[in-house]
Amino acid sequence: MKKLLATATLLLSLNLFSQTWEDSIQFNRISTEILNKGKAYNELRDLTKNIGHRLSGSVAYEKSVKWAEQKLKEAGADKVWLQEVMIPVWERGKESLHIKSGNGKWTKLKMLSLGNSEGTKGKDVSGEIIMVKSFAEYEKLSSDQVKDKIVFFNYPFSQSYIETFKGYSDASAYRSTAAMLTAEKGGKFAIVRSLSSAFDDVPHTGGMRYKDGTAKIPAVAIGNTTADELESLLKSNKITAKLNSNCGMKGEKLSHSVIGEITGKKDQSVIVVGGHLDSWDVGEGAHDDGAGIVQSIEVLRTFKNLNIKNNHTIRVVCFANEENGVKGGQQYGKTVKEKAEKHLFALESDAGGFSPRGIALEMDDAKRNQIKSWSPLFLPYGAYDFEGRYSGTDIYPLKDMGIPTAELAPDSQRYFDIHHTEEDTFEKVNRRELLLGATVMTQMIYMIDKNW
Amino acid sequence: MKKLLATATLLLSLNLFSQTWEDSIQFNRISTEILNKGKAYNELRDLTKNIGHRLSGSVAYEKSVKWAEQKLKEAGADKVWLQEVMIPVWERGKESLHIKSGNGKWTKLKMLSLGNSEGTKGKDVSGEIIMVKSFAEYEKLSSDQVKDKIVFFNYPFSQSYIETFKGYSDASAYRSTAAMLTAEKGGKFAIVRSLSSAFDDVPHTGGMRYKDGTAKIPAVAIGNTTADELESLLKSNKITAKLNSNCGMKGEKLSHSVIGEITGKKDQSVIVVGGHLDSWDVGEGAHDDGAGIVQSIEVLRTFKNLNIKNNHTIRVVCFANEENGVKGGQQYGKTVKEKAEKHLFALESDAGGFSPRGIALEMDDAKRNQIKSWSPLFLPYGAYDFEGRYSGTDIYPLKDMGIPTAELAPDSQRYFDIHHTEEDTFEKVNRRELLLGATVMTQMIYMIDKNW
Known part of the structure; x- marks a missing residue:
């Protein structure tokens, strides 16, 4: 019986070996x-x-x-x-985003409306930008503080994760919910820092969503360099943003x-x-x-x-x-x-x-x-x-x-x-x-x- | 004694664990x-x-x-x-490689002299191209067949290796020895297909060497596309190549x-x-x-x-x-x-x-x-x-x-x-x-x- 078992085991492992051999040939x-x-x-x-x-x-x-x-x-x-x-x-259609500080000139920013976002129907929509670095910061703002404003969600893509999908997951809620959160407190539109691991000025689009019962206001993304510059400007200036876009669901x-x-x-x-x-x-x-x-x-x-x-x-x-x-x-x-x-x-x-x-x-x-x-x-x-x-x-x-x-x-x-x-x-x-x-x-x- | 051993083992593994823990913190x-x-x-x-x-x-x-x-x-x-x-x-200096078939016009090819190669001292050196696909093919050629010719070593970079360094090693002897082998049989200069994994026309330079006692004739590399075209031309045409180069050891x-x-x-x-x-x-x-x-x-x-x-x-x-x-x-x-x-x-x-x-x-x-x-x-x-x-x-x-x-x-x-x-x-x-x-x-x- 023992001998039989040993033989069976041997045959089984020979078979396993030959299977693996056959598979490795096929892989090659x-x-x-x-x-x-x-x-x-x-x-x-x-x-x-x-x-x-x-x-x-x-x-x-x-x-x-x-x-x-x-x-x-x-x-x-x-x-x-x-x-x-x-x-x-x-559909996206034509779109543009400008900013100015004080009585200065309008400066055009590179931007992309987020996917599925509604636009401004070809009209200029403008307001003062307020910047938050996180949801926690945004939660502290009252509706009075946000009303008629443009909210800039300036949450950076984390470089610390080895798998960049984790950095993407970490930041993606800003892209998907910026508009609905801004709308809930009466803001006019939302700007998000792109979900980007590169230090360049390329805006990243991507899906966003609305919530039933809140206004479908626009959301746009700007590249990292523009976001850095805007952040720096906002430290000592009041900045007005003006959006004109035609995107929307058809x-x-x-x-x-x-x-x-x-x-x-x-x-x-x-x-x-x-x-x-x-x-x-x-x-x-x-x-x-x-x-x-x-x-x-x-x-x-x-x-x-x-x-x-x-x-x-x-x-x-x-x-x-x-x-x-x-x-x-x-x-x-x-x-x-x-x-x-x-x-x-x-x-x-x-x-x-x-x-x-x-x-x-x-x-x-x-x-x-x-x-x-x-x-x-x-x-x-x-x-x-x-x-x-x-x-x-x-x-x-x-x-x-x-x-x-x-x-x-x-x-x-x-x-x-x-x-x-x-x-x-x-x-x-x-x-x-x-x-x-x-x-x-x-x-x-x-x-x-x-x-x- | 058994208890003591168990305690020692436990302490040792706790220590190992804490070392690993400390290292993983440092890695992060x-x-x-x-x-x-x-x-x-x-x-x-x-x-x-x-x-x-x-x-x-x-x-x-x-x-x-x-x-x-x-x-x-x-x-x-x-x-x-x-x-x-x-x-x-x-130093490289100016260099050019042309080919023509029959009484046709000279066509300029993209090329790079190989590193450490001697050039033609600014003079035109020309001759008929003979192509070999491998060292084995080259060995079969007599000195009479190679004398005054240009030898085109047309050995492709293998795409089959997963680690491309293996493909590089496999082909690199063509780059390093093409000139000495050609010289041994009286050829004028050598052309090698670049050690390149890309299907483009970019020539790759890189080191080559001479052997004591053989003439220091030039060796040049051409990109994959040019090599493909030359191979195709050579199927039904006699092709003459003309090299003019100034490179050399200083x-x-x-x-x-x-x-x-x-x-x-x-x-x-x-x-x-x-x-x-x-x-x-x-x-x-x-x-x-x-x-x-x-x-x-x-x-x-x-x-x-x-x-x-x-x-x-x-x-x-x-x-x-x-x-x-x-x-x-x-x-x-x-x-x-x-x-x-x-x-x-x-x-x-x-x-x-x-x-x-x-x-x-x-x-x-x-x-x-x-x-x-x-x-x-x-x-x-x-x-x-x-x-x-x-x-x-x-x-x-x-x-x-x-x-x-x-x-x-x-x-x-x-x-x-x-x-x-x-x-x-x-x-x-x-x-x-x-x-x-x-x-x-x-x-x-x-x-x-x-x-x-």
């Missing part, structure tokens, strides 16, 4: 294929240079829908379709997420890999999230090119409207529920096309530990961190349905220098970094497909 | 200081924009010596001095490495941290190796600013002449030997100012394992890889004396896109990535200083 094939023949970088050039930024609701977004459909077909998807989704439409519109898949050979349960096709209306949406789109398409192409027989259906989803509504993600989740489509796993790439450092996991401990047991296979590709416990915004509806979800975790140092700005361009993306991200994504989908 | 102080108040990025801007590239022997290099002296004083060094070193002088010159230190509180045994001050004569020497210089100065400044009492002497060495002679490193090693100065450890940063992924170690297993036992402290800063077994070129003479040496191992994906080119500029360096490298270096020096 995937990496060699993508680093040498990957098309993600050239496709990203095409998307960013020939279509450019593509806010949902825009003509450019509709072009990108056709583009993604075509690219998924070229990559070898068995089936490609558009998923209808009603999306909110927001109802709803029918649009589409784009989906392509290769059918499972064993069953049709679904493994999702995706990113969001829309972007803000500045720059080129290269890292956010053109990168995630072309990487996800690369996963599918690599399965086809290497002739890997996928057990389950591998489905690329290019989600609509992540930036200002997440309607694409919500619609996808709703459809999965309605059709009772079995989903095994969903992986999103929406943190930039930088060198991968790991994959964040949002799932039960048994599954998490199984994935972590594969980490030695990923280490040679620079992916060592499987400790993150979050996943992409578009796949939260799937997570809420109990489906294991995950997100590619690339190096985060450069992301918030350019996130939601004119600077998020193709030139900021490095070919090898982008392809290495696609490599790690493909390797993870391969392991899930094989083992789940 | 170092990181917070550097990410918020580090000057490395602004100093790099100053070095690259106000001095620029600085090949040893040039006026710019001598300016950078004064600059480094000043920066080390400002950082708080107790002692700053220049170490004399005789360096070889190489004897020797007295120059300097720059050294600054903070004296040890316990003893004066030395811990070295450094990079090389010189660069090639193109671009701005930003990643290679302005980054290593400003990071090393940051280490010293951080010890002073945080008032960390260093047990041993912490010495920053800005080495002269790494690129085309390594005379600075050799002189430093020689001086250490002559003065019998006890050295504990040397760390170099010469792989670019990118996000750190670890530190490579070249030392005996006992020391290596001790350092690896500290790795959990480094993990939150993105440094997880202590498996590399190499160190910086300038500190090889110390390694050869049995001193434990190491090198910062940053993410390598972008380095060989810009290494030794016009593109190695300040704009390619990210502030947070550079500072995070300096953080990990400071943390390592702190641990060595405390524990050795």
Whole structure:
């Protein structure tokens, strides 16, 4: 009996060893294929240079829908379709922000209205600026002090976190709630210091929200240098700001997420890999999230090119409207529920096309530990961190349905220098970094497909 | 006795725990200081924009010596001095490379003579190009076939390695030996495909060498796009190349490495941290190796600013002449030997100012394992890889004396896109990535200083 057990153990470990060996060979094939023949970088050039930024609701977004459909077909998807989704439409229009002190001249500031913000309907709205450094400071102000004023929320992006997403999370409530807080005390509009890790004058847009029952007043962002200068001016001067903007919500519109898949050979349960096709209306949406789109398409192409027989259906989803509504993600989740489509796993790439450092996991401990047991296979590709416990915004509806979800975790140092700005361009993306991200994504989908 | 042992074990593990706790607090102080108040990025801007590239022997290099002296004083060094070193002088001068097929027109190609190469002394040297893809192919050619020809070594930089330094090592013999091999068979000059991971037309210079007894013929590099086009032309055409260049060795010159230190509180045994001050004569020497210089100065400044009492002497060495002679490193090693100065450890940063992924170690297993036992402290800063077994070129003479040496191992994906080119500029360096490298270096020096 003992001998039998020993033999069984030996056979088991030989089998484990041979599995690991086979997997490491496959990991290498995937990496060699993508680093040498990957098309993600050239496709990203095409998307960013020939279509450019593509806010949902825009003509450019509709072009990108056709583009993604075509690219998924070229990559070898068995089936490609558009998923209808009603999306909110927001438009920026012309906008300007000026300041003056005392009887001085008006000085124009670089600025961007925040996404989903209402504007001034083309009229000048002006008032004295009062500055606060934090919510705590703002809470101390009475409505009398804020009434008819412009509130400048001057909360800096913390440089101290190693992962810049923590600095972003820390400061993001200022962007999302500045307008509603200002409105609650009768202010005219809000200015926020951009959520930026760079010491430059680039304003960062991004989503904000209103609260029922409070006035929908404008909110705008200014870059770090302008914020520093304004802070310095306010130390010894009364400053008046004047905003003229035309942005605002323009109802709803029918649009589409784009989906392509290769059918499972064993069953049709679904493994999702995706990113969001829309972007803000500045720059080129290269890292956010053109990168995630072309990487996800690369996963599918690599399965086809290497002739890997996928057990389950591998489905690329290019989600609509992540930036200002997440309607694409919500619609996808709703459809999965309605059709009772079995989903095994969903992986999103929406943190930039930088060198991968790991994959964040949002799932039960048994599954998490199984994935972590594969980490030695990923280490040679620079992916060592499987400790993150979050996943992409578009796949939260799937997570809420109990489906294991995950997100590619690339190096985060450069992301918030350019996130939601004119600077998020193709030139900021490095070919090898982008392809290495696609490599790690493909390797993870391969392991899930094989083992789940 | 058992109880006593248990108590001793408990006390020991409590002590270990409290040490680790203390170290992790110190790691955090170092990181917070550097990410918020580090000057490395602004100093790099100053070095690259106000001095620029600085090949040893040039006026710019001598300016950078004064600059480094000043920066080390400002950082708080107790002692700053220049170490004399005789360096070889190489100058580029004007250069051009043209090609034509048949009776066609001459077309000018983008090119750079390789460093230390002799030129054509201002005369046109021309001949028919023969192309080889590898050394193996070249070996098959007879002297008759090569005589009076131009040999184009068209060996591609492999994209398949995850660490690009492996691709660089793999291809680098083509750069260093192309001229001597061509000369051995009577060829006129050599052309090499650049050691470049980018698909662009940027030529990469870099060191080459001659062999005693063979003619010192010229060697030049062309960018990947030009190499592709030339390869394609050669398939169906005889191509003549014409080189006119003025580069060459111009004897020797007295120059300097720059050294600054903070004296040890316990003893004066030395811990070295450094990079090389010189660069090639193109671009701005930003990643290679302005980054290593400003990071090393940051280490010293951080010890002073945080008032960390260093047990041993912490010495920053800005080495002269790494690129085309390594005379600075050799002189430093020689001086250490002559003065019998006890050295504990040397760390170099010469792989670019990118996000750190670890530190490579070249030392005996006992020391290596001790350092690896500290790795959990480094993990939150993105440094997880202590498996590399190499160190910086300038500190090889110390390694050869049995001193434990190491090198910062940053993410390598972008380095060989810009290494030794016009593109190695300040704009390619990210502030947070550079500072995070300096953080990990400071943390390592702190641990060595405390524990050795």
